[in-house]
Amino acid sequence: MRPPPLPALGLFACLAAFAVIAGWNWPGHAGPRLVNVSYDPTRELYRDINAAFAADYRQQAGGEVEIVQSHAGGAFQARQVASGAQDADVVTLGLPSDVEGLHRRGLIGDDWRERLPHAASPYCSTVVFVVRKGNPRGISDWPDLLRDGVEIITPDPKTSGNGRMAALAAFGSVTARGGDEKRAKAFVKDLFAHAPFLPAAAREAGVAFAVENKGDVQIAWESEALREADESGGAVEVVYPPISLRAEASVAWVDANVARHGSEKLARAYLQFLFGDAAQEIFARRGYRPANAEILQRHAERLRPMNLLAITALAPDWFEAQQKFFGENGVIDTIYQPKPRGE
Template identity: 65%
Template sequence: MRISIINIGAVAGVAIALALLITKNSEGGAAHYLLNVSYDPTRELYRDINPRFVEKYEAETGSSVGIKQSHGGSSYQARLVATGELQADVVTLGLPSDVEGLHKRGLLADGWDQRLPHASQPYVSTIVFVVRKGNPHAIHDWPDLLKSGIDVIVPDPKTSGNGKAAALAAWGAVVTRGGSEKEARDFLKALYDHAPFLDPAARSAGVAFAIEKIGDVHLAWENEGLREIEQSQGAVEIVYPPTSLRIEPTVAWVDSNVSKHGTEKIARAYLEFLFSDEAQEIIARNGYRPSNPDILAKHADRLPDINLFPITAIARDWADAQQKFFAENGIIDTIYVPKPRTN
């Protein structure tokens, strides 16, 4: 059995990366290949899941399969799939709205979100605060992010699912506790004023905070916060704010592509595997909150019960939130100024 798990960075040079994959295919190996286009922090998750799926699939079918990975900011990844630059068989993206955008472009069939359990959401996540050891600035709640002198590391909401989720969580932290939309808008604008730059993706923002030691607090996916703690050997710690957003990463096979590639059966099996007990355990160990409540409860020491408000607390649904906040002339456009890194 050969397992081909190849990481493709969703950055400039995608055409080169794809050319390398075509060369790999021509060398032989697995009988079939899938391309999983995912968001930035899931590198380790699918590194652990893919070999287990490949082993199970080969044992059950006698046919070998290789999984190729592409990672980058969730919204950026969705755009690359939409334009055909990444010929994804499956997408495992950070927000339902990123996947729904592909449906609107005609790449996914109607009812795509009901083809798998839990509305095609094998796990959920949230936004947490990662701070320096000992929490020297006493950051415990969302208003603390606006203290004088605090630099907030947060990804760009135009390219990153983490960036979008952080914006929605910050907004919701105001309005779900009685604040007005004007107060939420003012808070979000002030939050971006505290950001020295806006990285394009979650992982690069985490590197800036935990490795380069820039900033005082990082607004991170929960799994990224847990990973940063482990890798920093105690130099950083997680603060759970009193309330945060329930984020619902979503998966789908891309109908237009699996039809061309002849991979629908394998793509379906791959995504169904994510809901198996084996994969749910891997998901929990990687810091995501599995959809299986019994497995989530087993990992309560690392994934504590916290107050998560749903997207319906601030919008009709994820599609409405995308339009309200992130569409052209939406809320983000009225308060956001691009801040690329200059060094």
């Protein structure tokens, strides 16, 4: 199945999608090079990860390494890699379905889940709410989002993993409490009706809410919610709903590309580094839930225990959920209307 056409992206998202950030890129640098195509909110995360990996590589190999980063909405990034517009050595994406989609196009090996620890998921995440100081709308649970007059800031599910997670978690919040799929579908439709616009990616949504003061509540990746609260000086707060959805961030080297680049050994080492204690600590500090249970427990005050649904509550697996909800004529197609932001 061909991927759906890309909706028009705002300037912010276009710049984000094609911005290349090199952590070690100086004139005359002749060390090995690796391109990591990731999703939108992981900019600060991989800045820290790459610095730690470069230091480790320097110590182990006695040389320098260049890591080139690309960030934009996860669904958009996956399509960029699939089309060849992004020549990724590795992908570090927010949802397994994005990596599985690349596998089914023949770009990633059949065993991609088995060749790294924890089914190639170095951490998990979820979506939570961000509200104004003092929570003036009294938002604590999913039904509160549909109160009269509440404006929701959430990204577009056609371009953003955050947007897809918001839709799936909202749907699951209904079915997990005994509602049928018809009722859940109506709930998600109403949720999108409360959004004045749908930004292309998670960071753009965060800027709209926390910086530009648009909307009453934001549905955000937990890591973004924590970052926004930390940086706001108390202007916004994180609210944990009673139920949300677990997202297993997934990573893989892109077999078709590393074979051409001669970079498979470096790509393997880089991704294996993500499962070591140093990287797992960085994930936790940056608001992601590390696969290492001991390290997660050490950060339990910040990454508090939550009731997180598995994707199997909604579909047999992540790829089937992608097809059911976001594929051609899927659930979202029947209720979704693009809402680009006006000038």
